[in-house]
Amino acid sequence: MREFAYVRAADVAEAVELAGPQVRYLAGGTNLFDLMREEVERPERVVDISRLPLSAIEDLPDGGLRLGALARNAQVAADDRVRRRYPVLGRALLQSASPQLRNRATVGGNLLQRTRCRYFYDLGAACNKREPGAGCDALGGFNRTHAILGASPSCVAVHPSDMCVALAALDATVNLTGPDGERSVPVTEFHLLPGETPQAETVLRAGELVTSVDLPTEQRWRGDYVKVRDRASFAFALVSAAVLVRVEHGRTAAVRIALGGVAHKPWRAYAAEELLIGAAADEAVFGRAAEEAVAGARPLEHNAFKAELARRLVRRTLIELAGRS
Known part of the structure; x- marks a missing residue:
């Protein structure tokens, strides 16, 4: 060092x-x-x-919940309000890292954690994210864990966070403070796709600090976070899904689907959501939505399985949540 x-x-x-x-x-x-x-x-x-006073978890006047940027992941997962009102977030956090790391890791740090791509960490490998213009050895290398959606010829790394996938499904908001004052950014717009500048991972401006994350007013969702990984604990997602759904009179009244492990940022499946709204809450429709969730996927040599895995994960989770409804 x-x-x-x-x-x-x-x-x-x-x-x-x-x-x-x-x-x-x-x-x-x-x-x-x-x-x-x-x-x-x-x-x-x-x-x-x-040591800044940014670790509180506070109720908001509109019925939402504010997570301080320095709130520990374990603290958020154990909070009774999170467990009752936003269980998809609690489940995502409990499936991330190890208990020791959850006791140290923070909400703000989780938002800003960087990819675990082996080529990014290997200083002998070409990596545009680490050294712009160097190339991307993952494209022709062992790319089993890499992106199938939203990637570019410059970068195929994936975002590693479980928490951020749940926040994307919840339509959370990130609050920032910087030299120009305070501003808020929807979490779905906070992380960037790689394009030609994979070194730019978020919309943070120079000097800005994440101070908190706001969760919206609780809604009558059924939700779950499901993660497929190579081992049962302390492993990053091959594919994960945060799914929220509300079924009324046999039809899908509201739905949110976010995928992890498949893109440079948590991936909201907006087209799949649109297909589901107002449609019958049955297995056939859920199957079509699952196909739509990975439409446009461009697998690499070693990760074509991710598209099928994501389809099955979305379909199964929708069926299970609709059944609970």
Whole structure:
């Protein structure tokens, strides 16, 4: 690990003031330390924000819930309001990482965690995300875990978060503070597809800090988060799905579907949702929606199985949730 300066911010304003091109914020450190140890990240200064008062989980006047950026993943998963009103989020968090990591990892850090693509971590491999213009060795390499949706010739890495897939299905909002003041961004617009600039992973502006995430007013959803991985714990998703559905009088009145492990960002299956609204809540329609959820998939040499896996996961989850309704 290379030498770096360490500064502890006294408040949000000071943290923003200390930010810069070669500066990284430190919260739980569960991803940043790995990146620094492998010399993928080489910050000149690390600003410790872990003691800022941003860890509360608070009810909002409109009936929603605000998660402080420094709230620990384990804390959010165990919160009774999350478990009752947003169980899809609690289930996603409990299927992420290990208990030890969930006790350290934060909401803000989870939003900003970087891909686990082996070529991104290998300094001897070509990676446009790590070094723009270098190329992408994953395209012709072992790409079993890589993207089938929304990728580009510049990058086929996937976003690793479980939490963010659930937040995408919930239509959560990310609150930011930066040199130009405060602003809010829908979580579905927070992460970017790679295009020709895969090094730009989010819409964060220079110096901006994630301060909280807002969950919308509770609705009468049936929801679940389902994750398929190579082993039962401490593994990233090959494919995951966060599904919310409300069935009324045998028809789908409302639905949200977000996929993980398949794209550079949590992937909302908007076309599948549109197909389901107002349609009969039966297996035939759910099967067509599952096909639509991965329409346009472009598998690589080693990951064609992901498209079929995603189809089956979406179809099965919709059937199970409709049955509960």
